[in-house]
Amino acid sequence: MNTQEGASHVSRQTGNGTPLLKATALVKYYKIRRGGWLVRKKVDLKAVDDVSFSVNKGETLGIVGESGCGKSTIARLVLNIDTPTSGSVVFKGRQISGLPPGEWRKLRRQMQYVFQDPLGSLNPRMKIFDQVAEPLLIHNIANNSERRDKTAEILRSMDLKDHTFYRYPFDLSGGQRQRVVLARALVLNPELLVCDEPVSALDVSIQAQVINLLAELTKRMGLTMIFISHDLGIVRHVCERVAVMYLGKIVELAQGELLFDNPAHPYTQALLSAIPIPEPGLKRKRTLLKGDPPSPVDLPPGCRFHTRCYMAKQVCTQRIPKLKPLQDGRLVACHVAHCE
Amino acid sequence: MNENNSEPLLKSQREPLLQLSDLTVDFDTSEGWVRCLYGVDMEVYSGEILGLVGESGSGKSVTCMAVMQLLGPRALVRGNVRYKKQDLLGLDEKGLTRMRGRAIAMIFQDPMSSLNPVHTIGRQVIESITHNTGTPVLNPTDTIGNQVEDMVGAQLGLTGQTARKEARRLLARVGIPDPKQRLREYPHQMSGGMSQRAMIAMALAGRPQLLIADEPTTALDVTIQAQILELIRSLRKELGMSIILITHDLAVVAETCDRMAVMYCGRIAEKGPVKTIFADPRHPYTRGLLASLPRIDRRTDKLFPMKGSVPAPHEMPQGCAFEPRCPVALEECRLNQPSLTIGPDGHSIACFNPQRGGLQQ
Numbered sequence: 001m002n003t004q005e006g007a008s009h010v011s012r013q014t015g016n017g018t019p020l021l022k023a024t025a026l027v028k029y030y031k032i033r034r035g036g037w038l039v040r041k042k043v044d045l046k047a048v049d050d051v052s053f054s055v056n057k058g059e060t061l062g063i064v065g066e067s068g069c070g071k072s073t074i075a076r077l078v079l080n081i082d083t084p085t086s087g088s089v090v091f092k093g094r095q096i097s098g099l100p101p102g103e104w105r106k107l108r109r110q111m112q113y114v115f116q117d118p119l120g121s122l123n124p125r126m127k128i129f130d131q132v133a134e135p136l137l138i139h140n141i142a143n144n145s146e147r148r149d150k151t152a153e154i155l156r157s158m159d160l161k162d163h164t165f166y167r168y169p170f171d172l173s174g175g176q177r178q179r180v181v182l183a184r185a186l187v188l189n190p191e192l193l194v195c196d197e198p199v200s201a202l203d204v205s206i207q208a209q210v211i212n213l214l215a216e217l218t219k220r221m222g223l224t225m226i227f228i229s230h231d232l233g234i235v236r237h238v239c240e241r242v243a244v245m246y247l248g249k250i251v252e253l254a255q256g257e258l259l260f261d262n263p264a265h266p267y268t269q270a271l272l273s274a275i276p277i278p279e280p281g282l283k284r285k286r287t288l289l290k291g292d293p294p295s296p297v298d299l300p301p302g303c304r305f306h307t308r309c310y311m312a313k314q315v316c317t318q319r320i321p322k323l324k325p326l327q328d329g330r331l332v333a334c335h336v337a338h339c340e
Numbered sequence: 341m342n343e344n345n346s347e348p349l350l351k352s353q354r355e356p357l358l359q360l361s362d363l364t365v366d367f368d369t370s371e372g373w374v375r376c377l378y379g380v381d382m383e384v385y386s387g388e389i390l391g392l393v394g395e396s397g398s399g400k401s402v403t404c405m406a407v408m409q410l411l412g413p414r415a416l417v418r419g420n421v422r423y424k425k426q427d428l429l430g431l432d433e434k435g436l437t438r439m440r441g442r443a444i445a446m447i448f449q450d451p452m453s454s455l456n457p458v459h460t461i462g463r464q465v466i467e468s469i470t471h472n473t474g475t476p477v478l479n480p481t482d483t484i485g486n487q488v489e490d491m492v493g494a495q496l497g498l499t500g501q502t503a504r505k506e507a508r509r510l511l512a513r514v515g516i517p518d519p520k521q522r523l524r525e526y527p528h529q530m531s532g533g534m535s536q537r538a539m540i541a542m543a544l545a546g547r548p549q550l551l552i553a554d555e556p557t558t559a560l561d562v563t564i565q566a567q568i569l570e571l572i573r574s575l576r577k578e579l580g581m582s583i584i585l586i587t588h589d590l591a592v593v594a595e596t597c598d599r600m601a602v603m604y605c606g607r608i609a610e611k612g613p614v615k616t617i618f619a620d621p622r623h624p625y626t627r628g629l630l631a632s633l634p635r636i637d638r639r640t641d642k643l644f645p646m647k648g649s650v651p652a653p654h655e656m657p658q659g660c661a662f663e664p665r666c667p668v669a670l671e672e673c674r675l676n677q678p679s680l681t682i683g684p685d686g687h688s689i690a691c692f693n694p695q696r697g698g699l700q701q
Contacts, residue, residue: 211645232562233635276596278591288566
């Protein structure tokens with residue numbers, strides 16, 4: 001299978017040692033009900049379809065794409081919130097899909113996650129300090145006084161003042177809440193942090209605070225991060241490598257600089273050109289996509305992007321393009337890009 | 341569409357189409373009166389796109405809701421809102437109905453929740469057409485079925501058949517493919533982008549001269565956002581409409597608007613032509629916003645966030661609302677409220693210590 005070749009290529013390319021996490025041919029289909037009220041049938045919603053990638057130790061991988069492209073499903077599969085239909089996830093050389101719950105509990109210490117809505121992630125009836133200390137309690141780490149010190153230390157490193165420690169989530173601002181969520185994820189000293197749209201719910205000026213904090217911490221703690229976002233500006237700022245997804249498939253995976261300065265896949269090009277740039281009067285080459293993305297239930301044959309692609313050829317409607325390396329080392333799934 | 345409006349593009353006459361002066365809004369809450377707008381002065385000229393930017397809670401939506409008078413009985417609106425020399429705040433309910441949709445129309449952030457899920461798109465667009473083209477005599481919302489709808493349509497300017505034709509034309513105008521089929525569909529059958537287009541079609545039904553778009557693309561994906569912004573720009577160009585675009589995204593303003601107003605805590609911090617403000621931002625808040633933006637067209641090593649966060653409405657500082665977060669605050673800023681001073685080129689700043697020169701980037 002070509003995707004396997006692709007995944008191994010990625011780890012070779014970035015070099016430093018073994019990948020911390022490796023996903024191979026991940027597939028997730030959700031069964032949904034379709035049809036009228038007389039004839040009901042179950043159909044597959046192809047949320048993630050044959051996706052392979054790897055994340056090296058200390059690296060930040062960005063996953064970008066529009067809503068419904070499967071980026072959050074990948075986070076859920078990696079963290080075993082959902083079990084994949086097929087394919088495997090290997091964490092530190094160990095197959096982790098389908099592990100018994102007891103084993104998972106031990107693993108969770110090393111894999112933490114931050115979701116979009118901080119208020120929804122926090123317990124409204126628990127004080128900030130207790131919420132951040134709770135993971136230590138659950139995993140039975142440290143005695144009482146050590147636990148207190150550790151919690152206070154991590155909260156302070158998040159720029160949270162001591163007087164906020166014994167407040168409830170509703171007392172805090174959005175930015176503070178997200179920093180509490182981050183503190184709770186990092187108090188266990190995890191190796192992998194999965195962030196799913198961590199700053200989308202925040203205002204611009206607060207976004208920058210949280211992003212700076214996140215960047216500083218990953219550097220200091222040597223964290224490996226999977227950063228999921230639809231905001232490509234932030235992804236460019238935070239991530240070293242970026243995977244672009246469209247309808248459940250990775251269409252391009254490359255080093256950040258390469259991808260943003262010189263996108264190869266027509267979808268990446270369109271996505272980048274659709275993002276407004278804060279500079280009035282700037283003349284840009286625009287690739288405006290027509291129409292909406294097709295439904296993940298009725299996918300078009302061949303390349304999934306061909307219905308909106310401005311470069312589509314005959315072959316694109318018939319054969320599914322595989323994720324293959326180009327000369328410059330990046331991976332692209334496009335018939336046209338490979339011909340040129 | 342608006343044939344008799346042959347205004348040349350962007351020739352803003354000195355007389356503004358909409359003028360807000362000293363607009364103040366207080367809300368009657370359980371914790372007492374809370375002030376949300378502190379004397380906002382703003383004007384919209386005909387044929388221009390005005391960008392209204394600010395963080396959440398800065399009062400940008402309240403400003404526009406006050407213009408449309410959609411704030412409800414718990415809001416106390418004072419000041420002056422003039423639309424073509426007519427005082428909007430003095431209008432009675434009948435006058436308001438005539439104004440809403442025909443003079444000024446509004447679209448909202450989430451198209452899915454703005455549309456009624458149990459009625460077809462066609463019904464809703466046609467309702468807007470019948471409601472906003474003839475003389476409104478009765479409320480067609482409580483009618484059931486197409487036949488009644490036709491009767492209602494016949495009573496008001498456009499009959500069912502012509503109204504349906506007009507609906508098809510409007511949907512085609514906003515770029516919805518196969519309008520005939522789409523009119524028969526329900527909102528859940530359409531994507532977010534399509535629903536927002538349908539909302540715009542409904543807003544266009546009354547041929548308004550001013551369209552207020554409150555974060556029209558925030559709920560949409562970037563590629564769809566680009567399509568909708570393109571549509572908004574083309575509407576301005578073809579119909580000579582004025583548009584107020586409320587957004588929190590400075591990049592959207594840079595690409596879409598002619599003039600902009602930056603709001604902070606219920607006041608206008610800086611306003612003027614978009615090009616001038618982006619080239620030479622003067623207010624520390626505007627500068628802070630611009631410096632904290634991550635960009636896709638260049639690599640930035642560090643973002644420059646503003647410290648602190650927006651103060652809550654009931655704990656506003658005595659002086660300038662931005663003073664606690666301001667890197668260049670003076671003693672005076674803590675005590676007094678800076679007023680909006682109008683500079684050359686219509687570039688106005690409300691600051692005691694306006695800055696100059698390049699940003700930290």
